[in-house]
Amino acid sequence: MKSLTIQNLSKTYFDPYAGANVTAVHDISLHVKQGEFVSIVGPSGCGKTTMLNMLAGFIPPSGGSIMIDDKPVKGPGADRGVVFQTFALFPWKTVLENVGFGPRMRGLPKAECDRIAREFLSLVGLEHAADRYPNELSGGMQQRVGVVRALANNPDVLLMDEPFASVDAQTRMTLQEELTRIWQERRPTILFITHDVAESVFLSDRVVVLSKGRVSEDMPIALERPRVWEHLIEDDTFKALSAQVLHKVRSA
Amino acid sequence: MKLLQHIWSIYLRSTARFPALRSFVPFIPLLIAWTLVTELAVFPRVFLPGPVDVVNAFGALTYKGVLTQYLEDSVVRLAVGATFGIALGIPLGVLVGLSDRVRQAVWPLLLFFQAIGDIAWLPILLVWFGFSLTTMTLVIVYTILFPIVLNTSLGVRSVSTDLHRAALSLGASKLRVIWEVVLPGALPNIMTGLRNGLGYGWRALIATEIIVGTSGIGFMMFDARRAGSVVEILLGMVVLGTLWYVVDSWVLAPIERATGKRWGLVTQ
Numbered sequence: 001m002k003s004l005t006i007q008n009l010s011k012t013y014f015d016p017y018a019g020a021n022v023t024a025v026h027d028i029s030l031h032v033k034q035g036e037f038v039s040i041v042g043p044s045g046c047g048k049t050t051m052l053n054m055l056a057g058f059i060p061p062s063g064g065s066i067m068i069d070d071k072p073v074k075g076p077g078a079d080r081g082v083v084f085q086t087f088a089l090f091p092w093k094t095v096l097e098n099v100g101f102g103p104r105m106r107g108l109p110k111a112e113c114d115r116i117a118r119e120f121l122s123l124v125g126l127e128h129a130a131d132r133y134p135n136e137l138s139g140g141m142q143q144r145v146g147v148v149r150a151l152a153n154n155p156d157v158l159l160m161d162e163p164f165a166s167v168d169a170q171t172r173m174t175l176q177e178e179l180t181r182i183w184q185e186r187r188p189t190i191l192f193i194t195h196d197v198a199e200s201v202f203l204s205d206r207v208v209v210l211s212k213g214r215v216s217e218d219m220p221i222a223l224e225r226p227r228v229w230e231h232l233i234e235d236d237t238f239k240a241l242s243a244q245v246l247h248k249v250r251s252a
Numbered sequence: 253m254k255l256l257q258h259i260w261s262i263y264l265r266s267t268a269r270f271p272a273l274r275s276f277v278p279f280i281p282l283l284i285a286w287t288l289v290t291e292l293a294v295f296p297r298v299f300l301p302g303p304v305d306v307v308n309a310f311g312a313l314t315y316k317g318v319l320t321q322y323l324e325d326s327v328v329r330l331a332v333g334a335t336f337g338i339a340l341g342i343p344l345g346v347l348v349g350l351s352d353r354v355r356q357a358v359w360p361l362l363l364f365f366q367a368i369g370d371i372a373w374l375p376i377l378l379v380w381f382g383f384s385l386t387t388m389t390l391v392i393v394y395t396i397l398f399p400i401v402l403n404t405s406l407g408v409r410s411v412s413t414d415l416h417r418a419a420l421s422l423g424a425s426k427l428r429v430i431w432e433v434v435l436p437g438a439l440p441n442i443m444t445g446l447r448n449g450l451g452y453g454w455r456a457l458i459a460t461e462i463i464v465g466t467s468g469i470g471f472m473m474f475d476a477r478r479a480g481s482v483v484e485i486l487l488g489m490v491v492l493g494t495l496w497y498v499v500d501s502w503v504l505a506p507i508e509r510a511t512g513k514r515w516g517l518v519t520q
Contacts, residue, residue: 058417078423088414091515092436101432105423135516153422 002069002079002156004032004055004189009064010213011050024050026213027064032157035187039200041249042210048193051210052161055191056082068156078102081150083160087142089134095121095145096130102153120148123182140171147179151188160192164199173229176202180227197246201238202227209248217248275501301483306490309483318472323491326468329385330457333392334450341397341449342442345404346434355405362401370395370456374463383464388457395456396449403448407441408434440512447504454496 011025025047032038040048054061057076066073068080081102089098099120100113108116121127124144134142143163150158164172180203183190194200200207201221209217221241223232232238267274283303289295290302297305313319348355348362370391381387411434419429435442461470469488476484512518 056417056421058420076417076420078421080421082418082421084414084418086412086414088412088418090415090418090433090436091517092439092511101419101424102422105425105428133515149422 002189003034004157004191005067006030006055007065009051009054009066010062011047011054011059012062024213025054028213028215030208030215032189032191034189036206037183037190037192037204038206038208039192039194039204040208040210041194041197041200041245043249044195046210047213048210049161052159052191052193056080056159078105078153079156081153081155081158083146083150083158083163085162085165087134087146089142089145089149091134094131094133095126095137098134098145099149099152101149116152120152124148124178139167140175143167143175144178147182151182151186155188157189157191160190162194165194165196177228179203180225184225197249198242201242201245202229202232207245209245219245275497299482301486305483306486309487313484313487319491322468322472326457326461326470329388329468330392330450330454333389333453333457334396336389337393337396337400337449337453338446340393341400341445342404345401345445346408346430346438348401349405349408349438350434362398366398370452371459371463374460378464383466388460388464391456391460392453396453399448399452400442400445403441403445404438407438410441411437440508440518443504443508443512447500450499451496454492458492
């Protein structure tokens with residue numbers, strides 16, 4: 001796992017219907033330390049997804065630089081694992097083949113890929129679903145597979161784009177707790193995009209509020225770990241921090 | 253009422269036991285109606301022979317080896333044409349689906365040539381290649397090509413961007429993405445293209461055989477018209493329908509069940 005450094009990142013694109021240039025991301029600079037969990041929060045349209053797409057290498061930035069340690073990012077690559085809001089599991093591959101996809105692309109023999117895939121599936125208690133197809137799983141199970149598929153490829157940085165936005169409220173809490181547990185065990189560097197204030201505070205070491213394509217707040221979250229919803233939901237520090245972030249997001 | 257219920261229960265039990273029966277049952281009323289019309293002599297027998305006559309003709313022609321030979325000729329022609337059509341059509345469809353530039357360059361041509369229907373090419377093909385296998389193969393390839401290219405490119409474009417991105421960020425090369433993501437994602441549409449293409453190709457083949465006229469089921473039917481043998485024409489029609497039914501339910505449908513439906517890409 002490595003650190004992620006963003007310097008003066010910007011994205012401007014031409015909107016042919018408006019006939020004008022639109023700036024989605026203005027001059028963002030941000031550093032995520034090795035093993036740190038940072039969330040980006042902001043209202044819809046604040047540029048957070050555009051930013052993640054640039055970090056993942058899916059779209060080129062208009063200006064600035066993105067570095068993994070001291071290696072510049074050029075296009076998509078296996079050094080940055082991505083977890084999608086839509087899960088983006090391959091429907092024609094079994095759960096095992098989905099999780100083993102990254103190792104297989106690295107050219108590892110099939111037995112080794114399967115072993116890695118099973119090891120990561122057991123991390124989220126899904127060994128029993130190895131031979132099922134994604135459409136046979138619930139939304140929560142699908143996203144568990146999405147998370148371990150990215151982790152199984154041993155990326156330097158994990159980028160998560162509103163991964164829990166499309167599962168129900170109960171499952172979301174469970175997934176958030178599982179994610180903090182996995183993060184504590186394996187200490188990946190995570191940049192987590194969300195519009196959910198409580199989620200960002202619950203998960204992160206630091207919450208960055210984005211507004212109109214700029215960083216409007218960068219707030220450390222000094223809460224004890226492991227974090228459990230049943231405790232935090234009544235915790236005064238948690239409530240105060242959430243209120244603070246919420247205030248920043250709404251005034252953004 | 254009691255009798256109907258009884259028949260219904262026999263039907264349900266026997267089809268549960270032999271699922272293949274289910275495909276024959278819908279033909280029973282048709283056969284009964286056909287027999288009635290011929291037995292009541294609504295039309296002269298020479299114009300409309302009954303099912304029994306057709307079965308007899310089937311027996312006689314099979315015995316002489318004519319039917320099997322003609323059937324083999326037709327099927328081989330379709331298979332040769334389909335092989336070339338698929339080998340050309342799927343790569344072209346993937347290219348058109350993936351690249352905006354290729355699509356812009358090729359799309360108007362595709363639409364233009366698609367409009368010149370298969371047998372509209374026959375006159376010039378006959379001038380160039382005569383009454384040969386080349387002519388027939390070209391017509392079939394031409395017919396099969398368009399549905400496959402158009403449906404494949406549609407399927408390729410329907411694969412979600414996130415799946416491309418997921419594969420790339422897991423370390424897949426662009427070529428690998430085509431094999432692992434684009435082709436399986438486009439498979440339901442490719443199957444639709446194949447089904448349409450083979451259906452059109454089969455029809456084009458019969459039309460071509462009627463015109464080129466050396467052998468085959470189409471030739472048999474047209475030749476029978478000259479000899480005034482309506483029974484052989486009807487036999488040809490029955491063979492065409494049966495053969496397509498077999499191809500569809502024994503080859504195409506099982507592939508679809510094992511892929512798109514299993515993966516949840518198409519609703520059951």
